[in-house]
Amino acid sequence: MSILKILLYPDNRLRNKAEYVNSIDNNTQIIINNLLDTLYYNKGIGLSATQVNIHKKIIVLNIEKEIILINPELIYKSNEKIDYIKEGCLSIPNIFYSVPRYKTIKIKALDRNGNKLIINSKNNYLLSICIQHEIDHLNGKLFIDYLSELKKSIIFRKINKYIKINDINK
Template identity: 45%
Template sequence: MALLEILHFPDPRLRIQAKPVKQVDENISKIVDDMFETMYEAPGIGLAATQVNIHLRIIVIDLSAEKNQPLCLINPLILNSEGVTCTEEGCLSVPGIFESVERADQITVQALNQQGESYTLTTENLLSVCIQHEMDHLQGKLFVDYLSLIKRERIRKKLLKQKRQVAV
């Protein structure tokens, strides 16, 4: 397994739309393993392949405190959504920034697991929000896109300034 580099906003590679996985094979399984390792190390609760410059429709999530409930979604598709919730979100690609975003409270999603088996999952609350957040990444969308242009620009400038300070 290997740690992957997490791209940070406003990196233009975060805007690339992910392509469907054609076949779940050893290469895809290794990518999933590397994504889990990267997410746990960061630490985070969700990671989309786009965030590590792999433009395939792969998401990994683990909401457990013990980091022992890994969930892999390959080629996820939301079949149904209900209700509305407004939750404060953060993102490994937008470090240190937390803002409230409105999303569906409950979703039903269909995906493939790491073995390439199809499954359907109905979920709500944090897991629902996390899946929607990560699925946005697969479309080249970030949670800051839900914010006003002024807020988004302020965040962009702040992160670029931090990056320059680290580089010095």
């Protein structure tokens, strides 16, 4: 198992759209294990394969329990949104903003064994936000895309400073 390098904004590879996983084979299991190791190492609650430059529709979550989502698809979203919970992102370190998200969602996906899952986030706003955030990654979208241009430019400067201070090579 490996700790994978997380792509940092503004890396353009974060904008790539993930591909459908056609078969859950040994390689898929290795990707899932490496995603989990990377998630736990970085003390995150959600990570998409896109964030580690693997453009497959795979998400790992650790909210109350470990959840693996392969080919997740949003099948229901409530009319009501929430916009008062701040989001963070391992690809945009130390930046937290509130963005509008659906209060309740329902998704279908496969687990790591190929079993069909239906997840309803009713009454679990953190789960709802996290799943939407990670599905956005699979579609090449970042949570900061919901922000104003001014806020995005401030974030861009902060991230460049973070990269320079931490001597992170791209």
